[in-house]
Amino acid sequence: MSFWRCLALLLGPVAIYRAHECDVFTDLDLHHSIIGTSLYVKLLLYTRANLICGQELSHHNLSAQPQFNVTKPTTFIVHGYRPTGSPPVWIHDITQQLLARGDMNVLLVDWNRGAANVNYLKVVTYTHDTADNLTAFIESMQENGASLSSIHMIGISLGAHISGFVGAKFNGKIGRITALDPAGPMFTGKPPEDRLDPTDAQFVDVVHTDMDAFGFRKPLGHIDFYPNGGADQPGCPKTIFSGSSYFKCDHQRSVFLYLGSINRTCNIRAFPCSSYTDFLDGHCMDCDQFKPAGCPVFGYDSIEWKDTLVPLNQTKAFFTTNKQTPFCRTNYRVDVVTWNHDTRWGFITIKLHNGSEVTEATINHKTSRFEKYTETRLLAQFDKDIQKVYKISIKFSTGNALQPKLKLRVLRIRLTHLDDQCHPLTHRPLCRYDVILEENKELTFRPIPCEESNF
Structure with missing residues (x-):
């Protein structure tokens, strides 16, 4: 047996192992945030063929990953500011639950190198660069047969505005943008071209859970959901003595509410209304304009109300939740x-x-x-x-x-x-x-x- 054949046999198992290695979300720590990180965007692909094993995609050679089928619907998940550098706790749940709902490409946009920085103002400047990176990638997808209408971007906090910037580059032809508590600081008061707005996609749905702190207060989409009024969420700490949870619980609740809508743990009806006070007072319970479907359902399935909501321009809708899952009341x-x-x-x-x-x-x-x-x-x-x-x-x-x-x-x-x-x-x-x-x-x-x- 030749030397080269022996070497191939020896290296074969290693090659097979490497082919099945999982690429993971960038895991940094507070030290990286303090010294600051430069932007690097990594795209992790999850499909029904690799449910739990993310595969990093090439930005320039889409055919290098055979599991990436651009003719299927594609959902981008774009996280926000990561002041401690750690991966978001909801990564596994959202990728798994999306794939349970449909046969699609789920692309986890990992821009932790850039988002991990104690200097929030610097991170905000990276949102445009991240959007440019994703825009170029989607253009490559188009060249390979992808349809803009089949793209859904789910943006969390700063990720919501990144999604909006991408959508604006395509003149609002992207199918859907879902914004989970869009960031408020440095975006409040900005004109539409400098933040998310309803023209950025064919359908834009938004949820506000921390509008009095890290979130955005005013409507940004075709429908804007305000659970519990959009500010303090039940079950979240009320004092700073609760530690980091005091700062992030309300903001992060948007993600957990949305997860409940994907896996249908909760089927939450939201009531279009001019204000939270009018909603609580019982002035907004009829929803005649949405017959025969009834009041819109919050979350993943709100797309079913698209044809009614888009002509209305911007709709505010309210509901209340329990302190913990199941959140629906x-x-x-x-x-x-x-x-x-x-x-x-x-x-x-x-x-x-x-x-x-x-x-x-x-x-x-x-x-x-x-x-x-x-x-x-x-x-x-x-x-x-x-x-x-x-x-x-x-x-x-x-x-x-x-x-x-x-x-x-x-x-x-x-x-x-x-x-x-x-x-x-x-x-x-x-x-x-x-x-x-x-x-x-x-x-x-x-x-x-x-x-x-x-x-």
């Missing part, structure tokens, strides 16, 4: 007609029971007014969905411990499930007639089907 419209001679002011707490489970909603963001023979409409938000409600408990309170206990005389109360608007017969409205609520005393009863005239 269940919404009911509550219509109350009372027959007290005097107007009553107070709060309502409602519990739904199905025998083994119970869920509760307290409507206490402000005092509600109950006037004789006048319907009061409220929005009740429960932490979970209860199927086949057998019993309802209601408590009326005024919050005033010094005055005599009052009674709320209810002529009719009606609960209408809002999260299944496309199939209203699945959750028929629940009613109760002629009950008296004594202050701070819980009244439990079995609901009855509402009379047809009361639908």
Whole structure:
């Protein structure tokens, strides 16, 4: 046997091993951030053929990686500022869940060398350079048969604006840009050409979770979702004594909410409205303009409302969440007609029971007014969905411990499930007639089907 054949046999297994080596996201540390890093953009490919093993793509030779099929849909994931240099904790989840939803190319845009820098202003300057790099890559994709309409860019924080810059280079012909809490500092107050805006893609959907700190406050897309009003998120620390989580929890919540929409852990209905206050006050529950589909669903599947949303230009939509996953809550419209001679002011707490489970909603963001023979409409938000409600408990309170206990005389109360608007017969409205609520005393009863005239 010749020397060269022996060498080939010996090196063969090594070559095979190297061919299957995984390329990983750049892992830096605080030392790199302090001394600063220069920009280097790395593209890691994930497909159903390499679900957990990223493969770095050549920027100049797309055919070098046979698993990269440009005729398939391609989703770019663009991270944001990395002050400590560590990889984002959500990398594995988002690549896996996207591939579970569809046969596509998932390209993780690793610009950690550049994003890792304590000098945020320097990192902002790199956003344009990163966008130029991605633009050149997408142009190569086009030359090899890719369609701009099949490209979806998911940008987190600074990555949202990078995605916008790329989209602008292609005159808004990219299929979709999803912006997860777009960065606010150095972008607030800037003209559209210097930030993300609705003209950057055929469909731009945005979620705001930290608009009073690291995020952007004003609408940037065709639809802008504001969970919990867009600022403080439930379950996030309220004081600096909680450490780094105090700074990043609200901002990062946008990613975890979006992950829940990809894997359909939560199907969250969002309610278009002019303000969060009007939403909580129950003024935005009809969504007639979105019939027959009903109110838009937050997240990955919001693209299904594209044809309705794009002509509307910019739509703001609101919803509330739980403190932790599953984040989705269940919404009911509550219509109350009372027959007290005097107007009553107070709060309502409602519990739904199905025998083994119970869920509760307290409507206490402000005092509600109950006037004789006048319907009061409220929005009740429960932490979970209860199927086949057998019993309802209601408590009326005024919050005033010094005055005599009052009674709320209810002529009719009606609960209408809002999260299944496309199939209203699945959750028929629940009613109760002629009950008296004594202050701070819980009244439990079995609901009855509402009379047809009361639908």
